[in-house]
Structure formats: C-alpha cells, structure tokens
Amino acid sequence: MITLIWADNEKGPGLLEGVKMYALKFDENLCKTCPTGDCLVKCQYMNVDKDTAVDEMLKISRGEDSFVFNDCVTCYACEEYCRRGNHPFYLITEKREEKGLLTSPRAITKQWINIGEPQGKYRLGDVKEKVLSFGYMPEFLKWVRGKLFEDVMPSFIFGQEFFCNVVYIHFANTSIIKERLPMVMENFRKLGVKEVICMHDECYGSFAHLAPAYGIDVPFKPIHYFEYLYNRLKELSNEIRPLNIKAAYQRPCSARLCSDKHHYVADIMELIGVELVEREYQGENALCCGGIFNMCFGYDLASDVQKRNIDDMAGHGAEYCFFNCPACQGTLGTKVAKRGIKPVHIIDLCKMAIGEK
Numbered sequence: 001m002i003t004l005i006w007a008d009n010e011k012g013p014g015l016l017e018g019v020k021m022y023a024l025k026f027d028e029n030l031c032k033t034c035p036t037g038d039c040l041v042k043c044q045y046m047n048v049d050k051d052t053a054v055d056e057m058l059k060i061s062r063g064e065d066s067f068v069f070n071d072c073v074t075c076y077a078c079e080e081y082c083r084r085g086n087h088p089f090y091l092i093t094e095k096r097e098e099k100g101l102l103t104s105p106r107a108i109t110k111q112w113i114n115i116g117e118p119q120g121k122y123r124l125g126d127v128k129e130k131v132l133s134f135g136y137m138p139e140f141l142k143w144v145r146g147k148l149f150e151d152v153m154p155s156f157i158f159g160q161e162f163f164c165n166v167v168y169i170h171f172a173n174t175s176i177i178k179e180r181l182p183m184v185m186e187n188f189r190k191l192g193v194k195e196v197i198c199m200h201d202e203c204y205g206s207f208a209h210l211a212p213a214y215g216i217d218v219p220f221k222p223i224h225y226f227e228y229l230y231n232r233l234k235e236l237s238n239e240i241r242p243l244n245i246k247a248a249y250q251r252p253c254s255a256r257l258c259s260d261k262h263h264y265v266a267d268i269m270e271l272i273g274v275e276l277v278e279r280e281y282q283g284e285n286a287l288c289c290g291g292i293f294n295m296c297f298g299y300d301l302a303s304d305v306q307k308r309n310i311d312d313m314a315g316h317g318a319e320y321c322f323f324n325c326p327a328c329q330g331t332l333g334t335k336v337a338k339r340g341i342k343p344v345h346i347i348d349l350c351k352m353a354i355g356e357k
C-alpha cells in the first residue's frame, strides 16, 4: 500500500527546510543586456517602452518598488514574451509576496489555499508507469473516456495530492507552491510512474516550467496532453471524418508556461478538419477568459476583456469556441453560447471527429 503525503501528517522538519531552500532562478544580467524588454513591452495591461521595461525589471529584481506591482493582472504572458527564459512573472510574484502586496482580498486567497490542501481524498486508477493526471479537475473523470484514451486508461490519478499548485501565482503566493509542490513530486515518486500525461496544461507548466525554475526535482517525464492527443489521432487517422467547421481557440493563462506546445493546437485542428479562425486575440496576443480578473481585479476589467474576446470570435465567423482549460470553459462557455458560438472542450472536438460524440 502506498502512503501519500498530505498536509496534516508528515509536515516534518525536512519539508520546512525545503520551503527555505527553493529559490527562483532569475538572472538580472540577462535583463541588463536585453535588446527588447519584451516582458513588459508586449504586456497587454500596461504601456511601456523598452528602456522602461528593462529599468522596472531591474528595480523589481533589486527589491525596489515598481508600478508593475500595481498594474500586473497576473495573465502569465510575460513568461512567454521573455525569450531569454528569465521568468519575469515569477519574479513579480515573488517580490509581491515579500512586500505583502496581495492581488486579491485575503479571504479569497485563503479560500484558494484551502481548496488545494491535500486531504487524503485522492483517487487512483490502475496506475502503470504511464499515467494520465487529471490534477484537481473533476471534469476529466467524465471526459477522459473512449478510443482516444483506451491505450492508457484506467491508469489515472486525481486529487489534491497531485495538484500542480500553479494557481497560487495568481495570488502572489509562491511560498505555498514551494511547500506543496515537493510533496506532490514525492507522491508521484512513490507511485513509481515514469511518464505523466498532464490533462491540464497548468500541470504540464508546473512540472516542465515552474518546478525547474525553482530547482524542484521532477521524478518523471511530463507529457502535454496536446502532444498525446495529436499522436493518438494520427494512430486513429482512418476513423477521422473532417468536421468542416470554423472555430476559435480560447488560450488559457497556463498555456503561457508551455508555449512550445502551442503549435499542437493548429496541428490537431488540421488533422480533424477544423478551420482555426485567424483573429486578433490569438497566439501571443490571446486574452484571458476573465475568470481570475473577476475574482481579483474587478468586474470592469473582466467584462471589458471578455467582450473584446467574444466580439473578436464572432467578428471572424467562429461557429465553435474550443477550450483547453475547464475553468475557462466554465467562465466563458455560457457567454459565447449567448452569441451563437458553440462552446466545446478540445477533447470533445477530437471525439466528434472520430464519431464518438
């Protein structure tokens, strides 16, 4: 029998040492020679030139004050914009926490910390060396069925004990990540898994991007589910009937932590005969679903971003809006449907193409 670690039973001295040990790898020398300042120049929520961008990042890295702490709405995008791998958003988050600059009311932050707390209520399938991770997204317990997954299922894991904990960067709280993520890694290690197919790209971002940025060991190979779906669809290519529809993609914040996997969106759509509409808010210029904005930064920002995003989908003739993140789908699904655009998760779109929906 495997004993997994959860918060109230094995929080020993080793773990507390670990909290102090993990430090963000950020090199201010990379900023000093940066030719673009893209992290903040491309930011959709502030208007700065290259010199200001570099100056502000250097100020932040020195622990000084910056208007960025006030204006940053935690969209994660600068983690993609910085081509030098220098983790500008993780740095902003670290320094916000150090200074006690919360992004949302204390009660909301606390509520999220409680939601993600391991409580021993995880679920394990018949776990093999290759396993599907549903993280802490219950939707996948229903969605991950059928031919697309039959070569791996019922090897799956679900629950807070395997939760990637990335969401806490929205709440300027990296200390909870540094405390819990090593426990999650230890839980994976105890299962003996070798390859983990992450059904939520926030999990993939955590294991392939955030953990290395903090020097947290990952004892398995993380695989993004886009890559898995693409390869599986190719195996099932004889069963694909092109959908011949026009669709817009709602790119989530977490996709900024795995931008090298973004090409799979177009690759998968090509395989299943979906025309990906060319619109303003796509790729690097994608807009957040607004869920976190509503919670942390107010209704006006969320409403403005959602309106521009959905207008853009409708204006470019999208018949469907497909989602990667179930939370984005929960936030925007009804709103796009009211505009006559059908909301669907990318997994369901793939199932439709092989006649399963």
Ligand code: SF4
Binding pocket: 030, 031, 032, 034, 035, 036, 037, 038, 039, 040, 053, 054, 057, 081, 082, 083, 084, 085, 086, 087, 088
């Ligand atoms: S964080 Fe990256 S993009 Fe921003 S100034 Fe530093 S090196 Fe340049």
Ligand code: SF4
Binding pocket: 039, 040, 042, 043, 044, 045, 046, 068, 071, 072, 073, 074, 075, 076, 077, 078, 079, 089
């Ligand atoms: S996380 Fe988003 S809002 Fe914050 S500085 Fe980076 S790009 Fe701008």
